[in-house]
């Protein structure tokens with residue numbers, strides 16, 4: 001279940017979200033019937049805000065499946081529709097079309113069954129009770145999840161240890177630092193025994209060590225306890241480390257849905273480094289006129305210059321052909337593989353802080 005703000009409740013409490021995923025390339029989600037092992041099934045979800053020319057289609061026919069026990073990252077530029085998608089899945093926004101099934105229960109037909117074992121931390125914080133201690137918060141939220149906190153006391157102790165909160169277990173949340181409060185928020189989400197959790201920017205504001213600990217704990221919970229995690233983060237390293245699969249959303253649509261490895265493999269070449277004694281300043285300028293030269297370094301002695309040029313696979317052949325046509329002897333050619341950020345930029349045309357979102361007038 002997703003908790004809203006309580007009267008006495010707490011923390012910095014912003015709300016918003018991100019992320020989800022499916023099997024191989026999202027389209028198949030509409031074709032197959034929900035399989036038992038799917039924790040989340042979204043079919044043809046649409047949400048439009050406003051009307052007329054100013055209407056914004058925030059979610060534009062999204063279908064995806066998230067297998068139980070998997071960790072799926074949801075990525076997209078600002079305004080891509082991630083928050084609206086997650087809020088629609090969680091029942092915080094009413095979609096115009098489409099269906100959502102959580103752990104086999106349709107959210108409209110059986111909301112209790114659907115949301116009973118689902119929890120979320122939106123916008124990096126949740127509403128813990130500041131006057132209660134850390135441990136009391138864990139016990140409280142476990143109780144209102146319908147679980148006897150004594151029956152999961154070991155789990156609570158382990159989560160407190162894993163998140164380095166054991167020393168603070170008996171401290172009221174209001175006396176903790178911002179980063180610690182963030183960890184308590186996570187701890188209460190994990191402590192309740194939910195089977196599916198949606199985490200928006202869970203590592204935001206955490207120090208490096210805490211962030212790594214959290215990432216390890218999420219992987220462990222997925223692998224050993226079959227927890228399903230839908231995770232949003234603008235930190236691509238977190239996504240690469242922790243996620244089995246990544247769903248990239250742009251303009252309300254799923255533009256990629258695959259494993260991190262496959263996305264990187266299919267990303268091709270992002271740049272090439274070429275060194276040659278024949279590359280003098282004039283020639284480097286000629287290359288610059290035709291290609292995107294991102295670096296030019298003069299090498300020692302007779303080795304000439306090494307240039308780095310941003311190219312895709314086709315561009316690589318064009319560059320090498322061009323250099324050969326100028327009788328440039330190629331002493332070292334090294335391709336640079338893309339990272340997840342490069343793949344993201346090439347699929348969305350934007351960096352992850354760039355604006356997106358499409359009004360009807362744009363279409």
Ligand SMILES: Nc1ncnc2c1ncn2[C@@H]1O[C@H](COP(=O)(O)OP(=O)(O)OP(=O)(O)O)[C@@H](O)[C@H]1O
Nearest residue numbers: 049056058076077078079080081082083084085357
């Ligand atoms: N309540 C609303 N009323 C009108 N437009 C909205 C509303 N909520 C979202 N939008 C619009 O829908 C589009 C998608 O927004 P959304 O917040 O879902 O994107 P996002 O991918 O979560 O972005 P960010 O990464 O910046 O949080 C945007 O153009 C946004 O302006």
